[in-house]
Amino acid sequence: MGEIAIDVSNVIITYKLMKNFSIQRNLLRRDAEKAEEFEAIKGISFQVEKxxxxGIIGKNGSGKSTLLRAIAGVFCPNSGTIDLKENTVSLLSLGVGFKDTLTGRKNIYLSGMLLGFTEKEIKKREKEIIDFAELGEFIDRPVKTYSSGMHAKLAFSITCNLETDIILVDEVLSVGDENFQRKSFTKMETLIQDKNRTVIIVSHNIETLQRLCDRVIWLHDGEIRKIGLAQEILEKYHIYMMAQAGR
Ligand SMILES: Nc1ncnc2c1ncn2[C@@H]1O[C@H](COP(=O)(O)OP(=O)(O)OP(=O)(O)O)[C@@H](O)[C@H]1O
Structure with missing residues (x-):
């Protein structure tokens, strides 16, 4: 194996579930003992080379987004470690990151700074980001006035134009209209050609993963069911999904 960019070791992630939750009783602290834990990631280890x-594939609820968010540092694992070897990382995911009351332009700066870029660096890329996002005059309107497609276009444009060492992509290559989908796919292909860039892509789309990925992890109920070369794993996953559908 070459230089390691991401080292995930024995990671367990649990969510706290509130059973019979009642605000009134919770305020009275009678429900404290009722918080149950749900293990979404059950002790996962793998490494990604620089x-x-x-790719990560798996049925709904298998833990893909949870794992990606933990790698992005959105939250900490309950146990185990995630070592990014000092690489910068960004997470491209719908519903994360924007402040709704601020304009698209202000959010470019906010997101950029959260990714660790300086104001000067963001300024240099501002035009590129805005042009790619195709939002026209909406760029100076509050993000809360955006459609979900416009929201996604801006998020995609920021992450892809402010390039970090590691890019984590959570099911966003199928957003926007047909033209934007084609454009974002091409942009992603260009980005991943950089041999110094490490990318993890979560998707339900077998064809997308087949075209873009070297290896694939098949996640199942919070565990790695299979990991290996993209074609082999995707074929096995497809056969499994077809069998499930025929039940
Ligand atoms: N905030 C939360 N609180 C409690 N449980 C959660 C929370 N977020 C996710 N889960 C649970 O954790 C498990 C994994 O969820 P996750 O969103 O990571 O799956 P996923 O593979 O990305 O699913 P999908 O393909 O539907 O996007 C699911 O059983 C889900 O119900």
């Missing part, structure tokens, strides 16, 4: 494009 420059590698790794």
């Amino acid at each position: 420059g590698e494009i790794l």
Whole structure:
């Protein structure tokens, strides 16, 4: 194996579930003992090489987004470690990151700074980001006035134009209209050609993962069911899904 960019070791992630939750009783602290834990990631280990494009596939609720968010540092694992070897990282995911009351332009700066870029660096890329997002005059309107497609276009444009060492993509290559989908796919293909860039892509789309990824992890109920070369794993996953559908 070459230089490692992401080292995930024995990671467990649990969510706290509130059973019979009642605000009134919770305020009275009678429900404290009723918080149950749900293990969404059950002790996962894998490594990603620098420059590698790794796909993650798995049925709904298998833990893909949870794992990606933990790698992005959105939250900490309950146990185990995630080591990004000092690489910068960004997460491209719908519903994360924007402040709704601020304009698209202000959010470019906010997101950029959260990713660790300076104001000067963001200024240099501002035009590129705005042009790619195709939002016209909406760029100076509050993000809360955006449609979900416009929201996604801006998020995609920021992450892809402010390039970090590691890019984590959570099911966003199928957003926007047909033209934007084609454009974002091409942009992603260009980004991953950089041999220093490491990418993890979560998707339900077998064809997308087949075209972009070197290896794929098949996640199932919070565990790695299979990991290996993209074609082999995707074929096995497809056969499994077809069998499930025929039940
Ligand atoms: N905030 C939360 N509180 C409690 N449980 C959660 C929370 N977020 C996710 N879960 C649970 O954790 C498990 C994994 O969810 P996750 O969103 O990571 O799955 P996923 O593979 O990305 O699913 P999908 O393909 O539907 O997007 C699911 O069983 C889900 O119900």
